[in-house]
Amino acid sequence: MFSKSVALFGLAVAAQIGCSSAVTILNSDPLIYYHGRWDTSPGTWWAGSGFKLNVQNLTSLTLNLGNHTTTPLASVGVSVNYQPFYTVNVSAGANPIPLTDLTFPNVTGNNAVVRFNVEGWQNNRINLLSIDLNDGAELLTYTPSKLAFQFIGDSLSAGQFLPMGVDQAWGFLTGEYFRAEHRINAQPGATLTDMYSYGNVHGMSYQFFETEDTGYYNTLDHNYTTPWDFTRDVPPATHVVIHIGANDVSQNVTAAAFTQTYLDFLTRLRTIYLDQPIFVFTPWGWPSASGAIGYYYPGVYQNVVDARHAIGDQNVFLVNTTGWVTWDDVYAANQHPNPAGHMKIAALFETYLINWGLWPQLNWSTPAPMPPKL
Ligand SMILES: *[C@@H]1O[C@H](CO)[C@@H](O)[C@H](O)[C@H]1NC(C)=O
Ligand SMILES: *[C@@H]1O[C@H](CO)[C@@H](O)[C@H](O)[C@H]1NC(C)=O
Ligand SMILES: *[C@@H]1O[C@H](CO)[C@@H](O)[C@H](O)[C@H]1NC(C)=O
Ligand SMILES: *[C@@H]1O[C@H](CO)[C@@H](O)[C@H](O)[C@H]1NC(C)=O
Ligand SMILES: *[C@@H]1O[C@H](CO)[C@@H](O)[C@H](O)[C@H]1NC(C)=O
Ligand SMILES: *[C@@H]1O[C@H](CO)[C@@H](O)[C@H](O)[C@H]1NC(C)=O
Ligand SMILES: *[C@@H]1O[C@H](CO)[C@@H](O)[C@H](O)[C@H]1NC(C)=O
Ligand SMILES: *[C@@H]1O[C@H](CO)[C@@H](O)[C@H](O)[C@H]1NC(C)=O
Numbered sequence: 136m137f138s139k140s141v142a143l144f145g146l147a148v149a150a151q152i153g154c155s156s157a158v159t160i161l162n163s164d165p166l167i168y169y170h171g172r173w174d175t176s177p178g179t180w181w182a183g184s185g186f187k188l189n190v191q192n193l194t195s196l197t198l199n200l201g202n203h204t205t206t207p208l209a210s211v212g213v214s215v216n217y218q219p220f221y222t223v224n225v226s227a228g229a230n231p232i233p234l235t236d237l238t239f240p241n242v243t244g245n246n247a248v249v250r251f252n253v254e255g256w257q258n259n260r261i262n263l264l265s266i267d268l269n270d271g272a273e274l275l276t277y278t279p280s281k282l283a284f285q286f287i288g289d290s291l292s293a294g295q296f297l298p299m300g301v302d303q304a305w306g307f308l309t310g311e312y313f314r315a316e317h318r319i320n321a322q323p324g325a326t327l328t329d330m331y332s333y334g335n336v337h338g339m340s341y342q343f344f345e346t347e348d349t350g351y352y353n354t355l356d357h358n359y360t361t362p363w364d365f366t367r368d369v370p371p372a373t374h375v376v377i378h379i380g381a382n383d384v385s386q387n388v389t390a391a392a393f394t395q396t397y398l399d400f401l402t403r404l405r406t407i408y409l410d411q412p413i414f415v416f417t418p419w420g421w422p423s424a425s426g427a428i429g430y431y432y433p434g435v436y437q438n439v440v441d442a443r444h445a446i447g448d449q450n451v452f453l454v455n456t457t458g459w460v461t462w463d464d465v466y467a468a469n470q471h472p473n474p475a476g477h478m479k480i481a482a483l484f485e486t487y488l489i490n491w492g493l494w495p496q497l498n499w500s501t502p503a504p505m506p507p508k509l
Contacts, residue, residue, distance in 0.1 A: 195269040
C-alpha cells in the first residue's frame with residue numbers, strides 16, 4: 136500500500152511541474168535482482184546486501200526508502216557499468232542517486248547496469264519502497280554471474296574500520312575480480328560458537344542461517360530474527376569461504392570446543408551447499424609493530440579439513456594465510472587490515488584460487504557499455 140501511494144505521489148509531482156511522468160519501479164518488480172539478506176519490509180541486513188538493475192535509457196534514478204532505513208543515514212556503495220563503487224548516503228524518503236560521476240558514460244539508448252549495496256556492518260538498513268527512473272527508461276533483466284561466492288566471517292571480513300566498509304574488504308574485491316556475485320555474512324565481534332561476544336547475542340554458527348545480522352537485538356523496530364530462506368540465493372553459492380575464530384579465542388573457547396563447533400557448522404552447511412567447494416582460512420593473525428604475528432588455534436583448521444576428508448568430503452580446502460598480513464597491512468590502532476592490506480589479501484586469495492583451478496569469468500553475465508578509454 137505504502138509503495139503504491141509513493142508511486143502516485145511521484146506521478147502527481149511530475150504532472151504539477153509539467154514534465155512527463157517518471158517510470159516507477161515497485162520493490163516487488165521481478166526485474167530487481169536482490170542479493171544478500173533482505174527481510175520482508177523489504178530491508179537489508181549484513182554488510183554487502185543490496186540489489187542490481189539493468190536499465191535501458193537511464194539518465195536519472197531515485198531510491199524511495201521507507202522508515203525502516205537506518206537513521207540518520209545508511210551508506211550505500213553504487214557502481215555504474217562495473218566502474219568503481221562510490222558512496223551515496225541515503226535516508227528514509229526520496230534519494231536521488233548521482234549518476235553524473237566522471238565514471239558514468241553517456242548511456243543514452245544503451246543499457247546501464249547499476250549495482251547497490253550497503254557498506255556497513257551496522258547502520259546498514261535500507262528499506263526499499265520503489266525506484267523512480269527517468270521517462271523512457273526501461274528495466275531489463277539482470278542476469279547474475281555463473282559464479283557466486285559466499286563469505287562467512289567476522290570483523291576481518293566485514294570491512295570494519297574501512298572508509299567504504301565491505302566494498303573495500305578482501306571478499307568483496309575477490310568477487311569483483313572473478314566477476315562473481317558475492318554474498319558476505321560477516322559480523323564484527325562474533326564468535327563461531329553460539330555465545331554472547333562483544334555485543335553479539337549469537338555466534339555465526341547460529342546467525343549465518345538467519346535473515347538478520349545480530350544488530351537486530353539493538354533495533355527497536357525489528358527486535359527479532361527469522362530463518363533465512365536459502366532458496367532466495369540465486370544462483371546458489373558456487374564457492375564458500377570461511378575465515379573465523381578470532382573472537383572465539385578472545386572468549387577463551389578451547390581449541391577442542393572450537394574444532395567441534397567448526398565441524399558441526401560444516402555439517403550443517405553441507406545441508407545447504409551439498410557439494411560446493413568450501414575454503415577454510417587459517418588465521419592471518421594479529422601483526423604487531425615488532426614484526427611478530429599472533430596466530431591462534433594452531434593446527435585446528437588443518438584438523439577440521441582433515442576430519443572432513445576422513446569422512447569422505449574431499450571438497451574442503453585449507454587456505455594457509457600464514458604470512459599474508461604484516462604490520463604495514465593493518466591499522467596500528469586495531470590491527471585490522473587497511474585498504475591496501477585488503478587489496479593484498481584479495482590478490483593472494485585470487486592467486487590461490489587460480490592455482491586451485493578457478494578462472495575469472497571473461498565477461499559479466501549482464502554486459503554493459505564501457506566508457507571510452509581516456
Ligand atoms: C512507517 O511507515 C508506515 C507506513 O507508512 C507507517 O504506518 C508507520 O507509522 C511509520 N512509522 C514510523 C515510526 O514513522
Ligand atoms: C556519508 O556519511 C558519513 C557519516 O556521516 C560521512 O562520514 C561521509 O563523509 C558521507 N559520505 C558521503 C559520500 O556523503
Ligand atoms: C549523450 O549523447 C546524446 C546523443 O549523442 C546527446 O544528445 C546528449 O547530449 C549526451 N548527453 C550527455 C550528458 O553527454
Ligand atoms: C531509448 O533511446 C533510444 C535512443 O535515444 C530511442 O531510440 C528509444 O526509443 C528509447 N527507448 C525508449 C523505451 O524510450
Ligand atoms: C530486544 O529484546 C530483548 C529481549 O528479547 C531485550 O533484552 C532488548 O533490550 C531489546 N532491544 C531493544 C533495542 O529494545
Ligand atoms: C580469558 O582468559 C584470560 C586468562 O585466564 C582472562 O584474563 C580473561 O578474562 C578471559 N576472558 C574471558 C572473556 O573469559
Ligand atoms: C602454512 O604456511 C606456513 C608458512 O609457509 C608453514 O610454516 C606452515 O607449515 C603451513 N601450515 C600448513 C598447515 O600447511
Ligand atoms: C567478452 O570480453 C572480451 C574482452 O573484454 C570482448 O572482446 C568480448 O567481445 C566479450 N564478449 C561478449 C560476449 O561480450
